[in-house]
Amino acid sequence: xxxxxxxxxxxxxxxxxxxxxxxxxxxxxxxxxxxxxxxxxxxxxxxxxxxxxxxxxxxxxxxxxxxxxxxxxxxxxxxxxxxxxxxxxxxxxxxxxxxxxxxxxxxxxxxxxxxxxxxxxxxxxxxxxxxxxxxxxxxxxxxxxxxxxxxxxxxxxxxxxxxxxxxxxxxxxxxxxxxxxxxxxxxxxxxxxxxxxxxxxxxxxxxxxxxxxxxxxxxxxxxxxxxxxxxxxxxxxxxxxxxxxxxxxxxxxxxxxxxxxxxxxxxxxxxxxxxxxxx
Numbered sequence: 001x002x003x004x005x006x007x008x009x010x011x012x013x014x015x016x017x018x019x020x021x022x023x024x025x026x027x028x029x030x031x032x033x034x035x036x037x038x039x040x041x042x043x044x045x046x047x048x049x050x051x052x053x054x055x056x057x058x059x060x061x062x063x064x065x066x067x068x069x070x071x072x073x074x075x076x077x078x079x080x081x082x083x084x085x086x087x088x089x090x091x092x093x094x095x096x097x098x099x100x101x102x103x104x105x106x107x108x109x110x111x112x113x114x115x116x117x118x119x120x121x122x123x124x125x126x127x128x129x130x131x132x133x134x135x136x137x138x139x140x141x142x143x144x145x146x147x148x149x150x151x152x153x154x155x156x157x158x159x160x161x162x163x164x165x166x167x168x169x170x171x172x173x174x175x176x177x178x179x180x181x182x183x184x185x186x187x188x189x190x191x192x193x194x195x196x197x198x199x200x201x202x203x204x205x206x207x208x209x210x211x212x213x214x215x216x217x218x219x220x221x222x223x224x225x226x227x228x229x230x231x232x233x234x235x236x237x238x239x240x241x242x243x244x245x246x247x248x249x250x251x252x253x254x255x256x257x258x259x260x261x262x263x264x265x266x267x268x269x270x271x272x273x274x275x276x277x278x279x
Contacts, residue, residue, distance in 0.1 A: 123149055125264060127163055127176060133242035133249070134178060136209045137161070137279070143271035144178075144279065148264035156181055156238055156259060161266040161279050164240075169221070169254040178266060179250050180207070183231070183239030185259075190230040191216045207243050214245045222255030231256065238262075 129142040138144070138161075146163050156162065160181045166174045183189035188199050194213025196203040220227030224234050233239045237256035242248025251257060269277050 123147070125163070126270075127178065127266070129178065133244050133247055134161075134180075135244045135247075137180075137207055137243045138178070138269065141272075142269050142275070144266045145268040145270055146264040146266050150265040150267075151259070151262060156184070156262065158182065158184060162238075162240065162257075163263045163266060164257050165261040165263065167254045167257065167261070171249055176263060179240035179242050179248070179257075181238050182241050182251075183233045183256075185233050185235045185237060187239075188225070188230055188232045189217075189239045208245070209243075210245050214241075217252055220252060220255060227255070236260070 125146040125148055127144050127146055129138045129140060129144065132140050158181050161178060162181055163176050163178050166177045170177060182196060182203070183198060190197045190200075191214045194215070196205065196214055217227070217229050217231065220231040222234070222237075223231035225232040231239060231251070233256050236259050238259060239251045239256050241250040241252065266279050269275060269279060
């Protein structure tokens with residue numbers, strides 16, 4: 001047995017406590033790695049960069065930009081005046097607009113009145129029935145429309161309700177009369193046993209309400225055959241009678257009526273509204 005120094009272990013290493021030995025190993029490892037020792041923790045230097053170490057670049061923070069308004073459009077180039085083109089006039093005032101509106105409405109009113117005058121004078125007429133001579137077809141107080149253009153387009157027809165200027169021998173004070181056409185020019189009208197005969201043939205009259213029909217004729221003025229119990233209608237005339245035979249003064253009293261005196265043909269009763277009807 002050889003003698004060993006008291007401060008070394010059998011493997012030639014100093015005899016130290018386990019803690020001292022481990023601390024010494026750590027110090028030598030730190031020295032080899034270039035790290036600061038434990039005794040000077042504040043003086044620790046950063047490790048040297050290695051080939052596997054990289055630095056993350058710092059991206060500068062850019063503040064958000066404020067919204068930028070689009071640039072205004074460039075002004076339109078001035079338009080050169082064309083030779084001979086009219087120059088723009090002044091803007092009309094409100095008074096000019098009101099004056100124009102008054103003129104326009106005045107023209108409309110005048111045109112409407114002129115149209116109404118033309119229609120009333122040449123096309124249509126309204127008439128009031130004052131007597132019961134046309135009952136039951138028309139009664140007192142009825143109002144009718146008369147077509148003034150009818151007999152400019154065609155001849156008078158039997159059965160038409162005609163408005164005409166009264167002859168001199170008719171009832172005084174009447175502006176117009178309305179009767180039904182019974183006999184046409186050249187025909188002979190006769191009343192026999194309450195019935196009307198036209199050239200000897202029976203006239204069917206469904207519009208009559210009088211059950212006894214028509215009384216025999218007396219002396220009829222202005223007839224071609226003298227009008228003794230019958231009447232031959234002169235050319236250019238018509239023989240007219242009311243539907244209310246006992247209460248009508250018609251051609252039996254004042255004779256045939258000139259066609260030229262006829263104003264027009266009644267075709268509509270428009271009043272009363274409840275009795276609106278085509279005639």
